Amino acid sequence: MNKIDIRTVDVVQYIKPLREGGSLPAIVKADDEFLYVLKFRGAGQGKRALIAELLGGELARAIGLKVPEIVFMNLDDSFSKTEPDEEIQDLLKFSVGLNLGLHFLSGAIVYDPLVSIADAMTASKVVVLDSMISNIDRTAKNTNLLNWHNELWLIDHGSSFYFHHNWETWQAHLTRTFPAIKDHVLLDRAAHLTEAAQEIRQSLNEDHIREIVSKIPDDWLFDESVAMTPDEMRAAYVEFIQVRLSKIDILVKEAEDAR
Known part of the structure; x- marks a missing residue:
């Protein structure tokens, strides 16, 4: 069995919110120079949605389905201090710490x-x-x-494992x-x-x-x-x-x- 290695990266730039997502995920840049869709621990379903995302995504990958790389993302408190939008500011403030990201598939x-x-x-x-x-x-x-x-690529398993x-x-x-x-x-x-x-x-x-x-x-x-x-x-x-x-x-x- 292959060992699963989930990388940890630091968020270095908040680029834009994805407002079509109910939990307001965002496109961000990490310290590895790649873009990710960041799922926030401070969003509506909180950390449990991140757990569902991680489990659902890696189970899908294990059975041969296509899933963007999943990473852990460290978010520090500097982003909320410079964000003018109050809703996003609160989300960033409540999400300081370890969040989850999926590699951004440009042009998908x-x-x-x-x-x-x-x-x-x-x-x-x-x-x-x-x-x-x-x-x-x-x-x-x-x-x-x-x-x-x-x-076909699978994204967003945050509503799984609702038990x-x-x-x-x-x-x-x-x-x-x-x-x-x-x-x-x-x-x-x-x-x-x-x-x-x-x-x-x-x-x-x-x-x-x-x-x-x-x-x-x-x-x-x-x-x-x-x-x-x-x-x-x-x-x-x-x-x-x-x-x-x-x-x-x-x-x-x-x-x-x-x-």
Whole structure:
């Protein structure tokens, strides 16, 4: 199994907000000279959205889907002091510390279900993955997909793993399926769901899942309002993903019925 290496970079320039994103992400430049889309810990869903982004993105990469490089991004307090927009100023102020970034794909086009490229096997893998991680945000209204160099790229998994917004009831989600798959933007193209599930089974094992989950920073997991420790939360994420993987045939049948 390949070790997952998430680089850490420092933000050196705030370039512009992406106002089409509900949580107001931004294009920034880092000290490695690359541009990134920065997801802020101080945004609406907070650090849990960053955790979902990290887990969803790296699971997608592990099963052979295209995802921009994910990095940890340090943001210092200097940016909020020079920002004239009050909304952005507050966001920057509340996001000092470790955030998450995705490599900016210059020239990428937002996926349009009527004209964009998505082959049946790729579409099927995305549908099955999103069922596994309970990603409610890949609909025709908000595809969270890009076409770049004639390939389909996945972005924005921040609405996945929504069980972690209430840790007291997280175990109840282990037995649930994912009826929201009926609204998935790629469902009509997902003609190889069974084959996709087989590939996902072969690509993911417990060691790989643990490796991905181990990359969640303690800082993102610490929450005074929750009785669980960071290690207990990591164990819960591992269990959730493993249980979903074990129920993949049920999720595939649900998606096939929805088609």
